[in-house]
Amino acid sequence: MKRLSFSIILILLIIAASNAPHAKVTGMCSNCHTMHNSQGGASMATYGGFGDAPFSSLVRGNCLGCHGQASDGSEYVTLGTQKIPQVYHATGGTDLAAGNFKHITTDDTYGHNVDFLGNAEGVLTSGPPGDENSTGITTDLTCAGTKGCHGDRGTAGNFDSIKGAHHDGVSGLCDTADTVANSYRFLKGVKGHENMDATYPWQNKDSTIHNEYYGASSKGTESDKTTAGGNTISGLCAECHGNFHGPGLDDITSDAASPWLRHPTDIVLTNSGEYTAYTTYSIVAPVARSTVYGTINTADPNAVVASGTDIIMCLSCHGAHATANYKLMRWNNKANMTGCVVCHTSKQ
């Protein structure tokens, strides 16, 4: 009887473990790859229906094909035993931490118009605002590579720049960030701690269950075209939007400190005045950390915000992919100041 119980528990644990989300892909090769893009004469690389098969690396869909398989679906798709985060899915439900590219179908200004969407940027036709690194990006934004965010931004192309990362991917704590695979969300050079909660992975669900972002103080380190300054998430943004981050003259300030010229990022939340009232982590206006916490999804420290230590970042206000709001804002900034007052507590 004891043996039977032990066996049942072991099996359950194995099942649970196999269903746990991982950045490192597991399961049957054919879940993701097709050798000839042909099965009985029919195409096999049809995931999501985006782009023209066959695809590089013999995969069965391009980036959006796998991560946006059902435009009217949910934020997760399960393939074999693997839960796959969906970044393009039905609106009105739960969006993952970076948002939902589907919102771009409502308005171009709601997100980053990556090329796989087939909905080219129609507003920012001259390139990323604040592009002090002359990225050369115009309306040809991609998911990864030199014109994208993920993968190695020194390598051109979605597939080449991220190649191998799905097989070697580090899940959860990413505090090394010297390869694509061991970087936060395959954003090369970016440190963080990925929320791999069994039920709510990749989400910023609430004050406890959420990603942990790494930030820097004192305006961070200037980014270049392919290097995220200071290994921070804001540093990654600054590769294309450099004027909005960093210590450069007339970036966020003209000298050492306040008055700011632009909203600060990679700056420690001031430990005085109204900012001290921001004490519980808000997923409306989240903060980055000065050290990447080894723990995740716990009340302490993950649900706690400490002014004087925690850090303002680009993602404090913006979603990375697309949101339901103008300029990828986390809240409807045209209608209200819900997010502003999370930090600016005296401006209620």
Next chain:
Amino acid sequence: MSFFFDRWLRFLVGALVLLFLLISVQNVYAPPEPPIAPTYSNSAHGDTSYGVKRSATGFPTDYNNGNCAHCHEQHASIAGDEPLPDTPAGPDDYLLFSDNHVDQTTNFCFDCHNNTTTYAATAIVNRSYSYRAGEWTDDTLNDIKEAFDTANTSYHQLDDIVTFITDEWGYTADSNPCVACHNPHTVQGDPENASTSVKSSATRGYPVSRPTEHANLSTTGTWNIWGDQQTGETETMDDYTNYYQAPYRTGGVANGYEPDGSTTTDGSNLTDYVTFCQDCHTTDMNTFGLTNTPIDWTTTGGESGGDKHGKNVATDTSGANINLKAPYLAAWTTSGLVLACTDCHEPHGAPNNLMLIRAEINGTVLEANYDTPSSQDLKYVCNRCHTASTVDDLEDIHHGDSNAPYYGVSSCKTGCHADVKDGPIDCDHCHFHGGDDSWITTVGRTATGDRTF
């Protein structure tokens, strides 16, 4: 049974009537409810129905009133371009959409407070204190930029304000001088959302915040508006002194009293502007050309005290002897009276008068401008509350009345009046903040040592 029931019923009805009367009487005599606690969302800038709204090329038209973005550009860029104004190009301090402060005529606040729609969706009108509190609706001055204009006879010097507040109370050299007196995130219109109207008790708002309390921003995170008299606060003139008498509004007693036209005269409806102004003006400001500073509005002690228009009390024993007019004459007691700064001064600028003197005081427009220093023009100001219009009046005050300071003095032409052929002498020889009559020693006479302001 019926007997007891009837008695019980009568008792119950009687008790209820008594309770009703008690509650009614209590309500009648209960102190008025304090104003709603100030927040950004109920401020003049933050109100979602009439708050700040910017209208400029490159700026979205559908941001709600009161939104931060109307004043603050998070990145100095929207859709890749800087919205207007963009000259000079690039970001500005405090994320403002234009330069924070340049000089007396170029200031971020003036970009909207100039009665134009260049950057404001609605032309912003702001009236003088004489208009709003004094009901002098003939005043044509209608915006803040105009009030500070260098063409005016006097105006608060914005650059001097920056110099003065730098490194005080949390201000820096980058601070906007308007922010010395106004918290832009809590400031309220007074009257509220009725900028072309005069104040009324139903439309009160509170526009100022004490400079000294600006320091609280870095500690408590708040910088309260001043004058709203929340529970436990002492921010009105009746808190400063028991001897305040509100001046008339234009038209006299029939139009009520400043600041809101009500019958309230004890200052309980007037911001304690003395305490507010004295945050700065108790300091020696001679370096800024303000030779009558520091102003002492608090020290008592008669002729050795501070200004008699302040808490200090005249040593005369009768109001008639200082030739007061209504409504002060009837209100005067031997305890004296105290004026609020705004009873005589405009806060921003005075187009036609020196020293920010209001064009209308105590219900009437000055007979003529007080625009010439070292003259007798000050009488146009004094005679709004004192009988001092004519040469005879002035002679009575100084020489004719039985207890006049220079009663019966002879040989005028060889003394004080030598240079003016026996005519009136300049008022400001003696009458200014902190003044006494020591000037007459310069013409060979003996001073009384009396305080003369």
